[in-house]
Amino acid sequence: MNYLVNIGLEVHVELLTQSKLFCGCSIKFGMPPNTQTCPVCLGLPGVLPVINEKAVEYAIYTALALHCKINQLCRFARKNYYYPDLPKNYQISQYEEPLARNGYLEFEVENKLKKIEIERIHLEEDAGKLIHGETKGNIQEKELSFVDYNRTGIPLMEIVSSPTISSPQEAYQYLTDLKRILRYLRVSDCNMEEGSLRCDANISLAPEGERMGTKTELKNMNSFKEIREGLSAEIKRQSYLLDKGEKIIQETRLWDAEKRRTRSMRSKEEAHDYRYFPEPDLLPLEIDKRRQQKVKAKIPEMPQERCQRFIIKYGLPPYDAGVLTESRNLADYFEECLESFPYYKQVSNWIMGEFLRLVKKENVAIDKVKVTPAQTGELLNYLKKGTISGKLAKLIFQEMFKTGKEAEEIIETGGLKQITDETSLEKVVGEVLKENPQGVNDFKAGKEKALGYLVGQIMKKTKGKANPQLVNRFLREKISNLPQ
Amino acid sequence: MELYKLSAYELHNLIKGKEVSVEEVVTSLLQRIKKVEERVKAFLSFYQKEALNEARKWDKKISGGEEVGPLAGIPIAIKDNLCLDSAETSCASNILKGFYPPYSATVLNKLNKAGTILLGKTNMDEFAMGSSTENSAFQITRNPWNLETAPGGSSGGSAAAVASGEVPFALGSDTGGSIRQPAALCGVVGLKPTYGRVSRYGLVAFASSLDQIGPIAKTVRDCAYLLQAISGKDELDSTSLDYPVSDYIQCLIPDLQGMKIGLPKEYFITGIEEEVKKKVITATKVIQELGAQIEEISLPHTKYAVATYYLIATAEASSNLARYDGVGYGYRTQERTNLIDMYKRSRQEGFGDEVKRRIMLGTYVLSKGYHDDYYGKAQRVRTLIKNDFDKAFKDFDAIITPTSPTVAFNLGEKTEDPLKMYLSDVFTISANLAGIPGISIPCGFNKNGLPIGLQILGKPFDEKTILRIAYAYEQNTEWHKRRPGI
Ligand SMILES: [Zn+2]
Numbered sequence: 001m002n003y004l005v006n007i008g009l010e011v012h013v014e015l016l017t018q019s020k021l022f023c024g025c026s027i028k029f030g031m032p033p034n035t036q037t038c039p040v041c042l043g044l045p046g047v048l049p050v051i052n053e054k055a056v057e058y059a060i061y062t063a064l065a066l067h068c069k070i071n072q073l074c075r076f077a078r079k080n081y082y083y084p085d086l087p088k089n090y091q092i093s094q095y096e097e098p099l100a101r102n103g104y105l106e107f108e109v110e111n112k113l114k115k116i117e118i119e120r121i122h123l124e125e126d127a128g129k130l131i132h133g134e135t136k137g138n139i140q141e142k143e144l145s146f147v148d149y150n151r152t153g154i155p156l157m158e159i160v161s162s163p164t165i166s167s168p169q170e171a172y173q174y175l176t177d178l179k180r181i182l183r184y185l186r187v188s189d190c191n192m193e194e195g196s197l198r199c200d201a202n203i204s205l206a207p208e209g210e211r212m213g214t215k216t217e218l219k220n221m222n223s224f225k226e227i228r229e230g231l232s233a234e235i236k237r238q239s240y241l242l243d244k245g246e247k248i249i250q251e252t253r254l255w256d257a258e259k260r261r262t263r264s265m266r267s268k269e270e271a272h273d274y275r276y277f278p279e280p281d282l283l284p285l286e287i288d289k290r291r292q293q294k295v296k297a298k299i300p301e302m303p304q305e306r307c308q309r310f311i312i313k314y315g316l317p318p319y320d321a322g323v324l325t326e327s328r329n330l331a332d333y334f335e336e337c338l339e340s341f342p343y344y345k346q347v348s349n350w351i352m353g354e355f356l357r358l359v360k361k362e363n364v365a366i367d368k369v370k371v372t373p374a375q376t377g378e379l380l381n382y383l384k385k386g387t388i389s390g391k392l393a394k395l396i397f398q399e400m401f402k403t404g405k406e407a408e409e410i411i412e413t414g415g416l417k418q419i420t421d422e423t424s425l426e427k428v429v430g431e432v433l434k435e436n437p438q439g440v441n442d443f444k445a446g447k448e449k450a451l452g453y454l455v456g457q458i459m460k461k462t463k464g465k466a467n468p469q470l471v472n473r474f475l476r477e478k479i480s481n482l483p484q
Numbered sequence: 485m486e487l488y489k490l491s492a493y494e495l496h497n498l499i500k501g502k503e504v505s506v507e508e509v510v511t512s513l514l515q516r517i518k519k520v521e522e523r524v525k526a527f528l529s530f531y532q533k534e535a536l537n538e539a540r541k542w543d544k545k546i547s548g549g550e551e552v553g554p555l556a557g558i559p560i561a562i563k564d565n566l567c568l569d570s571a572e573t574s575c576a577s578n579i580l581k582g583f584y585p586p587y588s589a590t591v592l593n594k595l596n597k598a599g600t601i602l603l604g605k606t607n608m609d610e611f612a613m614g615s616s617t618e619n620s621a622f623q624i625t626r627n628p629w630n631l632e633t634a635p636g637g638s639s640g641g642s643a644a645a646v647a648s649g650e651v652p653f654a655l656g657s658d659t660g661g662s663i664r665q666p667a668a669l670c671g672v673v674g675l676k677p678t679y680g681r682v683s684r685y686g687l688v689a690f691a692s693s694l695d696q697i698g699p700i701a702k703t704v705r706d707c708a709y710l711l712q713a714i715s716g717k718d719e720l721d722s723t724s725l726d727y728p729v730s731d732y733i734q735c736l737i738p739d740l741q742g743m744k745i746g747l748p749k750e751y752f753i754t755g756i757e758e759e760v761k762k763k764v765i766t767a768t769k770v771i772q773e774l775g776a777q778i779e780e781i782s783l784p785h786t787k788y789a790v791a792t793y794y795l796i797a798t799a800e801a802s803s804n805l806a807r808y809d810g811v812g813y814g815y816r817t818q819e820r821t822n823l824i825d826m827y828k829r830s831r832q833e834g835f836g837d838e839v840k841r842r843i844m845l846g847t848y849v850l851s852k853g854y855h856d857d858y859y860g861k862a863q864r865v866r867t868l869i870k871n872d873f874d875k876a877f878k879d880f881d882a883i884i885t886p887t888s889p890t891v892a893f894n895l896g897e898k899t900e901d902p903l904k905m906y907l908s909d910v911f912t913i914s915a916n917l918a919g920i921p922g923i924s925i926p927c928g929f930n931k932n933g934l935p936i937g938l939q940i941l942g943k944p945f946d947e948k949t950i951l952r953i954a955y956a957y958e959q960n961t962e963w964h965k966r967r968p969g970i
Contacts, residue, residue, distance in 0.1 A: 043807050045688040046567045048721050089806035275850035280692035282722050
């Protein structure tokens, strides 16, 4: 039977603020356990939360970029449940009055434009991390568990889509586009491995004609690919049951990456009652129109618009434009190169080729690359003028990429400037012809290969610095001018 | 001279005039504590050595010509739910026994700056849940006026310490009457500030939307000085408000010309002792003679206050007290088979009965299916109660009521009947629900010599008006001069 698939995604991203959501602790990743904590994020008695305004700004910023309506008055709420990674045994989150509602994300999937509603965006604090089974010092007990509270209280933004995503591929594309936008906004680095982006899905199948089936919630997927795979597996499982005439149980299921299938975690009956109520330690958050306007003014050009502009303004092929606008930093880099070297396609080729090759090879973030766009533009200028060969340019660029030195400095100190000075090159050509009469004769006799040999000799004498086109031209001229 | 009998203001004048040293003051109080504490049992901990050191430091400063502020060198006690850096803060609970916070409450930092000398931390009902201080896990505090009676609660330790002359003043906290009711039962002055007037940072939470820290003292003036020192916006408490702090001393004028005061009829019917009623009515006559105009008013939703309070306060408490789970700090059970078992046993063994009762009630109130009927409805009634006051304060400057329906009751008298105990707060609870300030001052004694309290409620952030009325009344009566014969 055919079923209508309805998928909804709940994305949690850690915000790139300096400090945690309700205290001044740093949010830096990978620090020794419990070194980034204070009485507030440890939930000690008597302490109180104070909202991080930067996190609020980031959430407003994201909400506006996703076309949401900001609630002028929103409220924090306590979500109550017991778990050792949650020191207060409640999480400060938002419930009935989230920061924003009713936005959308538009993206292309399988050459069609799809628009998915964003139901809500809200702020909440992250929980800590449990480390199981390690023993420390002279603690001899078995099966100990430890808690690392460094992550406790890191600002999380939850973005909830409507359950109108209709395939795993669409979910994949939604996430890809959402991630790109969040990174464009620089509100999160969206790194799933470090846990700065997490995603849960809910999925239901309805026989054609019916509106909604029973949904299951899917957790524990660690990459966009796993999400796509997990959803596919869940569709298969549900349609198998429905085909047999069985009912879907409303439950939470875990994706098992090893066995590549989903398994039941808890049923609806076992679902938590979180006993939400408004957080009395925080005043309602007022976000007036003026503040919204101020934040809105800072929203940069979004990836889709920028891609279109690259195609139209720079005449780039859609593929190039797509690659270059994949990240805001790369697109910025491209456009900054143009300031010193306004040849769009050449810059595009260089960035998509050498630049990205090195970025990938050295595994550096684009904003951490040492060579500046102006320096790259300068190098391309040398290349265009013929001061250096393409091969040499690549070598020089590698050095620039590694050290951040100017192209000129590398060329001068390494003696890498091509010999374009015609008289000095002519002299070398004359010498080589004199020293290799056999080669000259062979070429004259029609052996084209001999020319290659002669070129090689010239390159050897100039240590590769001669301009190959010039060498070719001089050789042919000189040989034809030689007395018979 | 028996220095322990004096008010903070009197002590200040002596210290300032170099008639006594701070060390003499501290020594006198320590001797007094030595003499009566065994019977009163107001304190959970003492800082005798530190206090004497501090005193000597102050004496050096003073002889060096340093200016002596109104609180400089004055000894004080604080309720044990106020976090003090590196000092045990137990909330009179086994679950927090041995907990030493690495930070101090904002009010304590402010007091430290003002120069008070901390003598110790006082007993209380466990987590401030109770009206007699009998819910302390550690000891029973006795009312200095009659050692067989309770000092009230939950700040019973602070009130008893002030009443018995162990300290001139103290800090308490008030969630539903926990400053005013023990002040009334112990014959001293107690003030609950407007919600948001004083920072709650470092006050171990019972019910966050109701809790406020406030002063307990022998006189209205001392109360004003202490309030002055602890008030103001605190960046660490988002619910503290940036409302200008008035000069609470300037407003102390013994004259009430032009003032309009309301007498709510709902506060003079149910369960109130005849003698209490009489004394409060007599007090209003005095206030009238001082120039105030007194009229009967109605606060129609008063009868819902106790029910509303016990829904909201317990709901918040169930969440606030969830953190005491044996994981990070505090009591952890010795025997445990798994995580859930550890949670259960630690909490079962660590909390006392009343605390458990309220956690269960609060958890129930917030549960799916009951949430809107209980918590939701309580929030709506809370708004109605607040509206009652808003309406009354359009025409009246303040409201006068009895503080407690009864005088001090016998120890053990109400411990078996929680509902009866809850009704002790019937007149004080509304001020917490509405977030308005209230003060209790002595207005007489019953035939057995037990003190009776008069409550004055004011507009939000208008502590100066209730202080002024209290001061005018106090200056024209002698009740505050009586001391228990302990
Ligand atoms: Zn922290």
